[in-house]
Amino acid sequence: MSDPAMAVPIGLMSVDLSQTYGPIVIGANLACVAWGVSCMQLFLYYTNYETDTVALKTFVLCLWLFDTASQAIVLAGLWPALITGWGSLAELSISQPLLVHHTWIAAIIGAIVQIFFLRRIYKLSSGRTKYIFPIVLMPLIFWQIVGAILYTVWETQDSSIGALTVHRAIVLELTLRSDTAFIDIAIAAAMIYSLLKQRSTSFSRSRRLVHRLIILTAVTGLWTAIIALIDLSLMASFPTGLQFSAVEFPLNALYVNALLANLNARKYLRNSDVEFNTYGSDTEANAGAMVLQNMSGSRSTAPKGNSAVAIRVDTSHFVDTDYTLDALKTKDTPDAA
16 A cells, blocks of 8 residues: 555645746846836936936936836736746646747846946937947847847747746856846946046036036946956856846846936036036136036037137036036126126
């Protein structure tokens, strides 16, 4: 006779999901947290920057809505296996189509944000260097979208969850995530390099403003690269599992947060520029305005030639005419000659 203690009811069989749906659930929860932070940043943006152009406001809203749809798709993809089909081994053995389609949606979100920062590099740079980074990085950015669509097509052809860890899928995933990490690091490095060239001014407060821009670029630009590198490491370390999903799903929300953080940081940078009038001379204030104008690519309002007219720059008032962080404009008010 068989031992009754060894008889396990089929409905109570233990299934280890630590390499499949476990990381996916962790990634979905982290993505929801990152999405919640983006909601707060979106609220701060619309309340603090009412004078931004309609085009910029629409762009920010559409990007946030796209990310919101991405988070909804992830949660909807978990519903059949963990809710309606709870306990079904057949449901756990297939890859959910919505989770697969999340790949190309996330790639588009990341590419949009990367192009946003790439345009900023173009505006900050001068001469031939302004064309180098777009020419090099734009093909890599578009490859992320093409590769993500190709990955989605492959996975929809085979619905088994094991198809996610076949050799060609792993190679494509490693290629895409390596591409993402390289682009993020290159964009952050190019931004820092372009800003460092703006530190040629001899005025300390102008240099301090540029220094703050450099710190902001490093903090908001490198975190997506770090997450992409962690994602890449998990793919390489666990090629037969889905451990990378724990950081893969929050990545597109982090891109949205990086963009919103840069837009919302303009208040902080403006406050630093107000110090030109509070503690510095008119000459230093004018120099600070010139640094901001050079970074935004706008025309200088400084007098040309040997003019005897003194110009006082009121740097506590700004008009934003561009969606980049560096488009910090000043209003000039004439003083007595």
